[in-house]
Amino acid sequence: MSVPPPSDALKSSYRLVRDPRFQRVLRVQAVLGSAIREYLNREGFLELLPPIIGPVSDPGIRGAKQATINFYGREYKVMSSAILYKQMMAASLGKIYFFSPNVRLEPLETAATGRHLVEFVQVDVEEAEATVENAMARAESLLSHVSDYARRELADDLAAFPRTLNGGTPPFRRLTYEEALRVLADHGREVPYGVEIPWDHEEFLSSLYVEPFFIRDYPRGARGFYDREDPARPGILRDFDLLYPEGYGEAVSGAEREYEYAKVIARLRETGENPSKYGWYLDMLREGIPPSSGFGIGIERLTRYVCGLKAVWEARPYPKVAGIYSP
Amino acid sequence: MSEPLTKLFMKMASVRSAAAAGRSFLESYPVDEIIQKAKYGTQALYPFSDLDEYGRALLGADIGMRQLRRFHTLDDLVLLPPIFTPKRLEKMTELQREPYFSDVRLETAIGGFRSRMPLAMASMGSTEVAHAASPHLGKAAAEAGIPMGLGENIATVWGYAKRTKPSMPSFRQRLFAYLDAMDEPFGGVVIQQSVEDAFDELWNKIYTDPDVEPFIRKGFVAFEVKLGQGAKPGLGGETKVSGDVARSLKGKYYFPEDPEKVERDLYERHSAPGTYTESILRAQLRSLRNNFPRARIWIKAGPFRDLLPLFRVAAEERVDAVLADGKEGGTGMSPTIALKDLGLPSLACLARINEARVEGLALPFVLSGRLYDGGHVVKAVALGATACAFGRPFLVAAGVAGAKGISNFLDATEVEIRMLVSALGKYSLSDVAREDIGSLDRDLADALNVPYVYV
Numbered sequence: 001m002s003v004p005p006p007s008d009a010l011k012s013s014y015r016l017v018r019d020p021r022f023q024r025v026l027r028v029q030a031v032l033g034s035a036i037r038e039y040l041n042r043e044g045f046l047e048l049l050p051p052i053i054g055p056v057s058d059p060g061i062r063g064a065k066q067a068t069i070n071f072y073g074r075e076y077k078v079m080s081s082a083i084l085y086k087q088m089m090a091a092s093l094g095k096i097y098f099f100s101p102n103v104r105l106e107p108l109e110t111a112a113t114g115r116h117l118v119e120f121v122q123v124d125v126e127e128a129e130a131t132v133e134n135a136m137a138r139a140e141s142l143l144s145h146v147s148d149y150a151r152r153e154l155a156d157d158l159a160a161f162p163r164t165l166n167g168g169t170p171p172f173r174r175l176t177y178e179e180a181l182r183v184l185a186d187h188g189r190e191v192p193y194g195v196e197i198p199w200d201h202e203e204f205l206s207s208l209y210v211e212p213f214f215i216r217d218y219p220r221g222a223r224g225f226y227d228r229e230d231p232a233r234p235g236i237l238r239d240f241d242l243l244y245p246e247g248y249g250e251a252v253s254g255a256e257r258e259y260e261y262a263k264v265i266a267r268l269r270e271t272g273e274n275p276s277k278y279g280w281y282l283d284m285l286r287e288g289i290p291p292s293s294g295f296g297i298g299i300e301r302l303t304r305y306v307c308g309l310k311a312v313w314e315a316r317p318y319p320k321v322a323g324i325y326s327p
Numbered sequence: 328m329s330e331p332l333t334k335l336f337m338k339m340a341s342v343r344s345a346a347a348a349g350r351s352f353l354e355s356y357p358v359d360e361i362i363q364k365a366k367y368g369t370q371a372l373y374p375f376s377d378l379d380e381y382g383r384a385l386l387g388a389d390i391g392m393r394q395l396r397r398f399h400t401l402d403d404l405v406l407l408p409p410i411f412t413p414k415r416l417e418k419m420t421e422l423q424r425e426p427y428f429s430d431v432r433l434e435t436a437i438g439g440f441r442s443r444m445p446l447a448m449a450s451m452g453s454t455e456v457a458h459a460a461s462p463h464l465g466k467a468a469a470e471a472g473i474p475m476g477l478g479e480n481i482a483t484v485w486g487y488a489k490r491t492k493p494s495m496p497s498f499r500q501r502l503f504a505y506l507d508a509m510d511e512p513f514g515g516v517v518i519q520q521s522v523e524d525a526f527d528e529l530w531n532k533i534y535t536d537p538d539v540e541p542f543i544r545k546g547f548v549a550f551e552v553k554l555g556q557g558a559k560p561g562l563g564g565e566t567k568v569s570g571d572v573a574r575s576l577k578g579k580y581y582f583p584e585d586p587e588k589v590e591r592d593l594y595e596r597h598s599a600p601g602t603y604t605e606s607i608l609r610a611q612l613r614s615l616r617n618n619f620p621r622a623r624i625w626i627k628a629g630p631f632r633d634l635l636p637l638f639r640v641a642a643e644e645r646v647d648a649v650l651a652d653g654k655e656g657g658t659g660m661s662p663t664i665a666l667k668d669l670g671l672p673s674l675a676c677l678a679r680i681n682e683a684r685v686e687g688l689a690l691p692f693v694l695s696g697r698l699y700d701g702g703h704v705v706k707a708v709a710l711g712a713t714a715c716a717f718g719r720p721f722l723v724a725a726g727v728a729g730a731k732g733i734s735n736f737l738d739a740t741e742v743e744i745r746m747l748v749s750a751l752g753k754y755s756l757s758d759v760a761r762e763d764i765g766s767l768d769r770d771l772a773d774a775l776n777v778p779y780v781y782v
Contacts, residue, residue, distance in 0.1 A: 063618040065531035196617035221613025270610040
């Protein structure tokens, strides 16, 4: 489904934020943030300040471009995701999270997916010594905590939208990537193996379910270099997406991390870059860090799902959509 | 010899060697033939000189060779027209008249693009000789409806949108010299990204550029993974850059001489060849497809010994086209020893393309490497290539008469291809096959599994 962004409204978002429905969305968003913090703090995670800029950022961002700033004559990137720093901090403190603002200069084609913003916030969670299964369990337990919290604390708001929220009951359904392709193929939507599920197919797949569900075991090449390749199944990554049902699509993306220096060097070539660009990160891996797993959950997409909004630009103040110059 | 004499002799020899380098290109490369085509277009297809014009001249095949060669080229093959031509009968039936060479259909699908003929303009990189001519190259290729490559390091050296040197076009200007002149739906651009361009996210830049977006949407943009080039397989791009450019690029490339410490007019700038294993390549191709789903994916391979395994990977990963560049391919700058000793000749690359066809790989193959006329194109197609890419001929033609020179040269080449294909009694390129090829050399005939013509 194509949802063209309302560029005039976005350009005067200072007016938009005073709209009562919009105000309600922002209040819900604040409560969802508290729910996430409540859960993670209770489970022993430490909230850290997020990095905003650094010499390198996440290159695995599906065609989007990183934003670059001039840092005293050198080049710095604005975080496209804090993935490298998550590994750094999990190595130090074990269980950590950030509310991390990210910028991705998305291709113009994403403007109408209803799911892409150029500037967004994700809660980045990382846990040392955790496996991909641990991370999936953590993600579903966090999401169901948040859904329960919302139904309990935000009943009036949900009724006002109106929205019936089915947060599902863990354990959520777990499809492998291959199974997901088969489901799509059964509906006449062929996706060749190895290819990331295109946006419209992902939305369709999500519309087939009424509760959140996982897709796991993506093939190497479909995800960033930091998603760990399964040593027992070369070519398969120990990673996952958690999808909202009802056509809302991707909620969470997560994985067990590559943490061994030599493997990361080879995996980094998938981006076509010279590994020297990732100097500090590789130095850190060479000195050694523990294995870890984690995930990121986008706040705007969560808000959209909870409130039942048409598009993600209704789910944050001053939204930035690809190609639209707005406040 | 007394000492001053020796010195004088050495000095003279060194001056001579500089002149000889230029002369050697003129002698070993068919510069005159290309210049004639650039100046006179299809009028240059006949070997008349200004003195022996039509009606007064008596001409025949030139049986000489310019020089002794170290290895076989496509010139060791000939095309074998038959007297019995069932395909010509088919064409006559379709047309209700005798067919002519003008009836040959040349339109070719190359790597996701439609091309008016089985020919592409090979990727040329940041070297000044190509970069300065790029407005002509882009315009002429686009108007002719053939795809054009954009080589490595252009954006990194000359700037993506903002020029690093006022007199030289930026990457974007070079790109739009082509895109703005496109004769849709023909043509397309194939853009390389070196390890150093990747540092600046060149492909992401292009993919998110609002002005390029309409062309991406229409499928006119391909990204090309460069696994090497003919003239220096296994070595990265090399060129020389001025001091200010060198200082701005320090840190991204390898400079044997530090431009901040050593004073030179020009500095050698080396780029890395890039490290691959089969699994790295596969993952890189998949990432490319996932990151840029609306771009075509091409591979440019140098003349490597493992071309055939590479072709298999490319076919399995559904790459849109693979270009194989033979060792005699052109270059802005390559070490002499690399030119002499590294890699497979173009004909050996073609033999591997042919093997891939025998295996049943359905990939579009483009051959390049010192190819410059219609005969080369038809022979390559007969042995399994989908198309050829020319590089140097376009630079020579641009030097003669700018974009007009290139379009004259292309007109002449197009007619050559038509004449040769129709002489084989065929009117569609896809009918041209191994049966149309003969070898002048027995070993070559055996190797390519084609007839030895003197049998």
